[in-house]
Structure formats: structure tokens, C-alpha cells
Amino acid sequence: MIQRMRSSRGPSGLVVVTVAILIGGIALRGTNRKGSRLPASPLMTGSVLAQSPATSAPAAAKTASSASATPKQTRARTSTEPAPPPVKVVGSKNAPITFEVFSDYQCPSCRNLYEQTLRPMMNDYVAAGKVYIVHRDFPLPIAAHTHAYEAARWANAAARIGKFEEVDATLYDNQSAWSADGNIEKFVAGSMGNADFKRLEKVMAGACMNDPGPVVGPVRFGNQGCALDAYIEQDKNLGRQVPVQATPTFVIYYKGQKYPAASGFITWPVLKQFLDSLLSQ
Amino acid sequence: MTENSSGGRWRIPLLVGRLALAAIFLFAAYAKLKPQTDVPWSIASIRTSLSMFAMQVDSFQLLPETAVNAVAHLLPPFELLLGIWLLSGIALRYSALVTTILLGGFFAVVVRSYMAGLEINCGCFGPGQKLGPWKIVEDGLMLAVAIAVTIGAFVIHRHRGERAVSVESVSPQSADS
Numbered sequence: 001m002i003q004r005m006r007s008s009r010g011p012s013g014l015v016v017v018t019v020a021i022l023i024g025g026i027a028l029r030g031t032n033r034k035g036s037r038l039p040a041s042p043l044m045t046g047s048v049l050a051q052s053p054a055t056s057a058p059a060a061a062k063t064a065s066s067a068s069a070t071p072k073q074t075r076a077r078t079s080t081e082p083a084p085p086p087v088k089v090v091g092s093k094n095a096p097i098t099f100e101v102f103s104d105y106q107c108p109s110c111r112n113l114y115e116q117t118l119r120p121m122m123n124d125y126v127a128a129g130k131v132y133i134v135h136r137d138f139p140l141p142i143a144a145h146t147h148a149y150e151a152a153r154w155a156n157a158a159a160r161i162g163k164f165e166e167v168d169a170t171l172y173d174n175q176s177a178w179s180a181d182g183n184i185e186k187f188v189a190g191s192m193g194n195a196d197f198k199r200l201e202k203v204m205a206g207a208c209m210n211d212p213g214p215v216v217g218p219v220r221f222g223n224q225g226c227a228l229d230a231y232i233e234q235d236k237n238l239g240r241q242v243p244v245q246a247t248p249t250f251v252i253y254y255k256g257q258k259y260p261a262a263s264g265f266i267t268w269p270v271l272k273q274f275l276d277s278l279l280s281q
Numbered sequence: 282m283t284e285n286s287s288g289g290r291w292r293i294p295l296l297v298g299r300l301a302l303a304a305i306f307l308f309a310a311y312a313k314l315k316p317q318t319d320v321p322w323s324i325a326s327i328r329t330s331l332s333m334f335a336m337q338v339d340s341f342q343l344l345p346e347t348a349v350n351a352v353a354h355l356l357p358p359f360e361l362l363l364g365i366w367l368l369s370g371i372a373l374r375y376s377a378l379v380t381t382i383l384l385g386g387f388f389a390v391v392v393r394s395y396m397a398g399l400e401i402n403c404g405c406f407g408p409g410q411k412l413g414p415w416k417i418v419e420d421g422l423m424l425a426v427a428i429a430v431t432i433g434a435f436v437i438h439r440h441r442g443e444r445a446v447s448v449e450s451v452s453p454q455s456a457d458s
Contacts, residue, residue, distance in 0.1 A: 257320065274336055278329060
């Protein structure tokens with residue numbers, strides 16, 4: 001009888017033990033892959049956050065060109081005067097909380113996050129000096145987002161003349177319209193006065209026509225490369241370190257601590273609750 | 282008297298499955314409650330962790346805000362209690378049944394969100410766990426173990442009941458003797 005019991009227990013017991021170990025291993029593997037022990041990001045230090053893309057633009061251009069240019073696409077760079085860096089931030093950098101968001105201007109979830117969450121946050125917590133928003137471009141190289149890179153170029157050009165917020169807003173507000181036909185310029189022009197738009201046009205012409213720079217961005221997204229692409233690629237390289245696997249992805253910093261990245265759309269009340277819990281620590 | 286081995290052969294797999302589920306739920310609760318950065322444990326840090334979990338629940342876009350907060354603040358302590366309950370082995374039929382229902386719900390939500398194309402973090406074992414095919418496989422396996430443990434618990438309970446009846450029927454202390 002005892003031998004019969006042993007032989008009847010053995011196979012089924014082994015199967016369940018194996019399954020239990022497998023589940024435990026998968027569960028632990030999934031958590032140990034990411035978590036609070038994230039590798040230190042270059043964004044952790046205030047000095048890096050305050051670092052203007054201009055100071056890193058030559059390095060970024062070099063990095064970007066070495067990272068993504070192929071022998072077929074690389075062209076010789078003409079000499080240029082140093083250009084002011086695009087400053088794609090909203091609010092005071094002395095705010096205790098930094099909200100760094102990686103987004104794609106043609107991504108519907110990014111638009112929803114901007115309009116339903118970031119906009120009320122800007123009107124409330126950014127205006128009150130509690131939150132500092134840092135925008136990072138992360139245009140996704142997918143068929144449905146053919147104009148995303150070009151939109152990012154316009155945003156970066158606008159940032160150079162201090163009109164980033166206006167262009168950022170108009171790109172999201174009119175996403176459906178310009179996504180359909182790629183006519184981004186019309187909406188950008190409508191977001192500012194004529195004088196400012198003329199300045200913006202000069203920046204775009206100077207960066208993307210007179211001084212195209214190495215072709216680091218996707219050529220099919222524009223008729224040629226653009227010097228502004230260096231900043232977009234810099235943002236994408238920063239995003240790969242997070243790592244950004246989808247847009248929108250945001251990372252929150254508070255008192256030198258970096259909180260795990262989160263993806264997707266969240267509502268303002270829920271985000272506000274988290275920000276309040278940070279501020280109360 | 283010969284011992285019926287149909288209930289007996291469930292015991293060890295049942296024990297292993299129960300302990301595995303208990304460990305999973307205890308770890309899940311810990312991962313959601315622990316400070317998400319290098320700060321010490323405190324009420325404030327737990328509150329921050331729960332708020333962070335609320336963001337992950339919200340990203341599933343399934344529940345209104347009040348329900349999001351309720352789930353985010355009640356689920357981790359519930360998982361902790363469930364893990365302790367499973368560990369104790371007390372009323373295993375019921376703890377296993379609750380576990381199966383809970384894991385079934387998680388599985389359905391994860392599959393639904395993945396099919397909807399949501400690129401989000403699951404939040405099941407803390408932040409940073411991306412929702413993807415592996416997550417579905419993981420949840421499916423856990424659900425399978427929970428179902429097996431539930432069935433095993435009911436089988437053993439029935440087996441014990443049958444043994445009690447058979448012992449009584451052959452007892453020399455029966456009223457008719």
C-alpha cells in the first residue's frame with residue numbers, strides 16, 4: 001500500500017512543484033528586472049537637469065550622429081554659429097518636484113495626458129511653483145506617426161525663441177488635423193503673432209535648410225536632415241536610459257530621488273494625490 | 282482498514298501550491314507598500330507608495346477616480362492578509378477560492394488591457410513591471426495553480442468527510458451494537 005501511494009504521488013507532485021517554482025521564479029524575475037534600484041540617471045543631479053542642451057549639443061550631435069547615422073545618410077556638416085538651445089520646460093526649475101515627460105506629438109495618449117492632466121497641472125501646481133515640467137521628445141518611428149518628428153522639430157525651433165509652450169499646446173490641441181495632412185506650419189503660425197512666427201520661420205530655415213547638419217533624423221520624415229534633430233536625438237537617448245518603451249512615459253523627481261517611470265494616461269486627481277504625498281514628506 | 286489514496290496524493294502538491302501562492306501574495310503586498318526610493322519606511326512613504334500604485338491602477342483606464350483610490354489603498358493590505366491566510370492553511374477551501382477569484386479578476390484585466398493595446402506598467406509586483414505577453418503567461422500560471430489548490434482543498438475536505446463516515450460506520454461504539 002505504501003509503495004502504491006508513493007508511486008501515485010510522485011508524478012503529480014513533481015509537476016506541481018515544478019510549476020510552483022516556475023511561477024515564483026517568474027514573479028521574482030519580473031520584479032528584480034526593475035524597481036527602486038534603478039541605475040542612476042544622468043538626470044538625477046540638478047546640474048544635469050539645469051544643463052542646457054546647447055552645452056551638450058555638440059556632444060549630442062556627435063553622439064546622435066554616431067548612434068543613428070549610417071554611411072549612406074551622413075553628410076558633411078557646414079560650419080555654423082552656435083545657436084541658442086531649445087529650452088523645452090515649463091515652470092520654475094526651483095520647484096521641488098520635476099516632472100519629466102517623454103512624448104510623441106502624434107500619440108493620442110500623449111495628447112490626452114497633456115490636455116487632461118498636464119494642462120490642469122500647469123494651471124495649478126506649476127503656476128504655484130510646486131512642479132517643473134521638462135519635455136523630452138520621443139517620436140516613435142511607426143507608420144502611423146509619420147509627422148511626429150517634424151512636429152518635434154517645430155517645437156524645438158519654437159523653444160529657441162521662447163515660444164515652446166504655445167507650440168506645444170497647439171500641436172496637441174490640433175493633433176488630429178495636422179496628423180491627417182502633415183500641415184503643421186498652419187497651426188504653429190496660428191499659435192503666435194506674425195512677428196514671432198517670422199522669427200520662428202528664420203530659425204527653421206536656418207536649422208533645416210541653410211544648415212542642414214548631419215542627417216540623424218529619419219529622412220523620410222522631412223526632405224532633409226535638420227540641425228534641430230540633434231536635440232531630438234539627445235532626448236531619445238535619454239529616454240532609452242529610462243527606458244522609455246511607450247509614450248507617454250514620465251519620470252518624477254523629488255528631493256534628489258527618482259521615482260520609477262510610469263507609462264500611459266493618468267488623470268490629474270490621481271497624479272495630484274501622488275504629488276501631494278511627495279510634498280507632505 | 283485501507284487508506285484511500287485519492288485524497289492523500291493531493292496533500293504535498295496542495296501544500297506546495299498553497300505556500301507558493303502565499304509567497305506570491307505576501308511579496309506582491311510588500312512590493313506595493315515598500316518605499317519606492319531610498320527613503321526609510323514611514324507612514325508617509327507608505328502613503329506615497331500607495332499613491333504611486335493608484336497611478337498604475339488609473340492607467341488601466343477601467344475605474345472612476347474614487348474606485349481607483351479604493352482599489353489602490355485596499356488591495357495591498359488585502360493581499361497581505363490573504364497571503365497570511367494561505368500560509369496558515371486555515372479554512373483552505375475558502376482562502377483558495379478567494380485567491381482564485383482574485384487572480385481570475387487580475388487575469389481578465391490584464392488580458393483586456395493588453396488586447397486594448399495599453400502600453401502601461403502592470404503594478405502587480407510594484408512599479409516597473411511592463412504589461413505584455415509574459416505578464417499574461419505569468420498571471421495565467423498563477424491562476425492555474427490557484428484553481429488546482431482550490432480543487433485539491435475541496436477534494437481533501439471531501440475525502441476527510443468520507444473517511445469520517447466510514448470510520449463511524451465500522452466503529453464498535455455504534456448505537457445498534
